[in-house]
Amino acid sequence: MFYREAGQFKTNYRTDQAVFPIFQDKIGVLVILAFLFLVVPFWFNDFWLNSIMIPTLIFSLAAIGLNLLLGYAGQISLGTGGFMGVGAYSCYKLTTIFPDINILVHILLSGFFAAIVGILFGIPSLRIKGFYLAIATLASQFFLEWSFGRIGWLYNYNPSGAIEVSTKRMFGIAITGPHATSLTRYLIVLSIVVVLTWVASNLVRGRIGRAWMAVRDMDIAAELIGIRLLQAKLTAFAISSYFAGVAGALMVFMWLGAAEVESFDINHSFLILFMVVIGGTGSLIGSFMGAAFIWVLPIFLRAAPRVLGVDISAATVEHFNFMIVGGLIIFFLIVEPNGIARLWQIGKEKLRRWPFPY
Amino acid sequence: MSDTTLKSDGGSSMSQTQRNWLITVLILAAAVAGSFVAGSDSLLYKVFVGPFVEMYEVPDLFVQVLWEGLVAGTLYALVALGFVLIFKASGVFNFAQGIMVVFGGLSLVGFYAAGVPAFLSLALSVAMMYGLAWTVERVVLRPLVNQDPLILFMATIGLTYFLIGFGEFIFGGEPKTMITQEIGLPSGSYDFDWFGGFVSFQKLDIAAAVIAAIMVGCLAVFFNKTRIGRALRAVADDHQAALSVGITLRQIWVIVWFAAGIVALTTGIMWGARSDVSFALQVIALKALPVIILGGLTSIPGAIVGGLIIGVAEKTAEFYWGPLVGGSIESWIPYFIALGFLWFRPQGLFGEKIIDRI
Numbered sequence: 053m054f055y056r057e058a059g060q061f062k063t064n065y066r067t068d069q070a071v072f073p074i075f076q077d078k079i080g081v082l083v084i085l086a087f088l089f090l091v092v093p094f095w096f097n098d099f100w101l102n103s104i105m106i107p108t109l110i111f112s113l114a115a116i117g118l119n120l121l122l123g124y125a126g127q128i129s130l131g132t133g134g135f136m137g138v139g140a141y142s143c144y145k146l147t148t149i150f151p152d153i154n155i156l157v158h159i160l161l162s163g164f165f166a167a168i169v170g171i172l173f174g175i176p177s178l179r180i181k182g183f184y185l186a187i188a189t190l191a192s193q194f195f196l197e198w199s200f201g202r203i204g205w206l207y208n209y210n211p212s213g214a215i216e217v218s219t220k221r222m223f224g225i226a227i228t229g230p231h232a233t234s235l236t237r238y239l240i241v242l243s244i245v246v247v248l249t250w251v252a253s254n255l256v257r258g259r260i261g262r263a264w265m266a267v268r269d270m271d272i273a274a275e276l277i278g279i280r281l282l283q284a285k286l287t288a289f290a291i292s293s294y295f296a297g298v299a300g301a302l303m304v305f306m307w308l309g310a311a312e313v314e315s316f317d318i319n320h321s322f323l324i325l326f327m328v329v330i331g332g333t334g335s336l337i338g339s340f341m342g343a344a345f346i347w348v349l350p351i352f353l354r355a356a357p358r359v360l361g362v363d364i365s366a367a368t369v370e371h372f373n374f375m376i377v378g379g380l381i382i383f384f385l386i387v388e389p390n391g392i393a394r395l396w397q398i399g400k401e402k403l404r405r406w407p408f409p410y
Numbered sequence: 411m412s413d414t415t416l417k418s419d420g421g422s423s424m425s426q427t428q429r430n431w432l433i434t435v436l437i438l439a440a441a442v443a444g445s446f447v448a449g450s451d452s453l454l455y456k457v458f459v460g461p462f463v464e465m466y467e468v469p470d471l472f473v474q475v476l477w478e479g480l481v482a483g484t485l486y487a488l489v490a491l492g493f494v495l496i497f498k499a500s501g502v503f504n505f506a507q508g509i510m511v512v513f514g515g516l517s518l519v520g521f522y523a524a525g526v527p528a529f530l531s532l533a534l535s536v537a538m539m540y541g542l543a544w545t546v547e548r549v550v551l552r553p554l555v556n557q558d559p560l561i562l563f564m565a566t567i568g569l570t571y572f573l574i575g576f577g578e579f580i581f582g583g584e585p586k587t588m589i590t591q592e593i594g595l596p597s598g599s600y601d602f603d604w605f606g607g608f609v610s611f612q613k614l615d616i617a618a619a620v621i622a623a624i625m626v627g628c629l630a631v632f633f634n635k636t637r638i639g640r641a642l643r644a645v646a647d648d649h650q651a652a653l654s655v656g657i658t659l660r661q662i663w664v665i666v667w668f669a670a671g672i673v674a675l676t677t678g679i680m681w682g683a684r685s686d687v688s689f690a691l692q693v694i695a696l697k698a699l700p701v702i703i704l705g706g707l708t709s710i711p712g713a714i715v716g717g718l719i720i721g722v723a724e725k726t727a728e729f730y731w732g733p734l735v736g737g738s739i740e741s742w743i744p745y746f747i748a749l750g751f752l753w754f755r756p757q758g759l760f761g762e763k764i765i766d767r768i
Contacts, residue, residue: 128560176749182559183503183707187699188752191745194696198742202735318696322567329564367578374575381568386553389561 101234115327115339117295125288125332126268128186134196137316138166139297140304166297167290174289214312334389341392461730481615483721488677489698490713491669498646499666505566510693515678515687525595587689618680700748712760
């Protein structure tokens with residue numbers, strides 16, 4: 053409706069395989085980024101930033117991580133919550149061991165610890181597939197949950213068993229801890245998410261991503277055309293866990309401010325899995341849409357009775373919340389099993405020839 | 411599709427398994443030898459020799475632990491059986507099995523609390539499980555037929571959420587006591603003086619084992635001797651072939667979900683009688699998952715034997731090795747046992763040799 057790509061001819065492979073081959077798409081992304089960086093900070097209040105924008109971005113990052121593994125490499129993992137926890141706890145340990153180094157460095161480094169753990173627990177994927185693998189990844193989830201609760205060294209032997217974020221400053225501005233404003237935290241989270249999304253989008257269209265997709269579509273065939281399964285599967289686990297780990301570190305340091313074992317439990321893994329499947333497997337933009345949908349829906353549902361003026365108890369609202377979320381998930385899977393990303397694509401194609409469809 | 415088939419492990423699979431065995435035996439032998447050299451205070455001794463000495467010296471305690479393991483194993487086996495029944499007939503990995511257990515138990519207690527006589531409320535609960543099976547088939551499975559297994563799995567997680575909300579809305583979230591006596595389950599225990607100590611068997615646990623055995627026997631007769639059972643096996647073998655000889659898939663699905671519902675109700679009663687009937691019970695679905703790795707998703711004997719192995723291994727490990735690392739290893743040790751098992755038999759306990767086709 054708004055634009056057509058007619059007349060944009062490609063004369064070499066480089067331009068044809070660019071992230072945004074169409075000029076107007078590039079402008080569109082820049083407009084969205086400008087909106088997120090320049091308009092949102094001034095327009096949205098603290099509630100919006102703190103309980104909608106920041107968590108949505110963080111969960112999108114985790115969802116991208118899982119999507120790389122599930123949607124691109126075809127390996128099911130139910131351990132995302134655990135890997136996020138590894139990121140969070142290793143970031144916490146890094147800040148206690150090296151308190152003088154910038155927190156952002158710690159956050160980005162903590163992903164590597166998650167990646168190492170991810171590789172270890174990805175090893176079973178070489179022998180088992182499908183649901184068996186999904187169950188095997190639960191081993192990582194439960195083992196990590198247990199470690200976070202039982203190994204005192206991880207939480208510095210705090211009596212509460214929780215990890216708490218102290219105030220860290222960069223250029224004199226508090227960026228973590230209770231003194232940091234939600235605006236600074238939002239901008240930092242947004243920057244990291246944008247950079248990592250850019251990395252992910254380049255990964256999946258490069259050699260590694262194409263190897264993953266070959267493994268996903270049929271691993272034996274991939275092996276026959278010369279892709280090393282071991283390498284492909286383990287890099288998928290490593291990179292996916294890196295993203296999850298950074299998301300976990302961001303979650304604790306930029307959003308929650310404190311966390312304990314329950315922040316990384318199995319329900320968390322399912323939440324991220326929902327975001328990926330509802331958003332659309334094998335689609336980066338789908339991860340954002342799925343995260344936004346799954347995160348905002350319960351907030352909306354909780355607010356709805358108050359807005360409508362219906363007087364029901366908080367417990368009942370919570371029960372209905374569960375029912376509606378569960379029902380909507382089933383409904384969504386029935387209507388569009390390929391997720392919101394597919395709906396988005398269909399919508400775009402319809403819009404393209406909107407005034408004059410043929 | 412070509413006729414070429416490739417075995418995943420190729421011709422060297424036997425020697426590889428043998429090599430695995432050899433490596434394991436050598437490591438164990440080295441560890442035991444090392445622990446004797448290092449003396450009885452060393453960690454090696456505590457891991458590799460101490461527990462066995464303890465088992466030998468205090469046999470009554472060992473018998474008690476084994477018995478606890480067998481009882482827990484029976485219940486895991488029942489939950490795993492529910493998974494297997496549904497997976498065999500419809501290819502759905504039914505995550506909702508755990509909440510179905512809770513739902514069965516809660517509806518029984520709920521009907522009784524509403525003033526219905528005990529056995530009538532049992533019948534009503536069975537009817538309710540049928541209603542659930544019918545609804546699930548109509549609302550969830552039928553529109554999702556032929557979808558990707560992952561989508562169906564996600565739909566059952568959606569179903570789990572829905573049932574959690576629905577159940578809490580109807581029955582309330584607080585734990586309830588199972589009506590053990592009213593439905594004729596025994597209480598008390600048999601105590602024996604064995605091996606110079608005393609071993610106690612709860613009558614309830616014996617009843618659970620007997621009922622589980624009877625139920626498995628009934629299912630075996632049902633599967634092997636009745637017309638519907640034959641149809642079920644035909645569907646499990648090949649959906650399309652079954653359709654082409656005039657078997658209605660929809661009817662079969664309702665029946666298997668109903669059968670799984672009855673298994674869930676039984677599990678709910680047994681487990682509820684041991685502790686309380688509460689929503690926390692649904693975690694036993696997660697406890698039964700390692701059984702699936704061990705026994706395979708399609709094997710009923712695998713579910714039962716796997717359940718018993720996991721139950722015994724879990725309790726023994728928790729009791730004898732748990733204190734070494736701070737306890738509560740029950741949550742993850744079954745997964746590691748199952749994964750260790752895969753090291754020797756990638757196809758599971760009763761699984762057929764995995765053959766990948768191109």
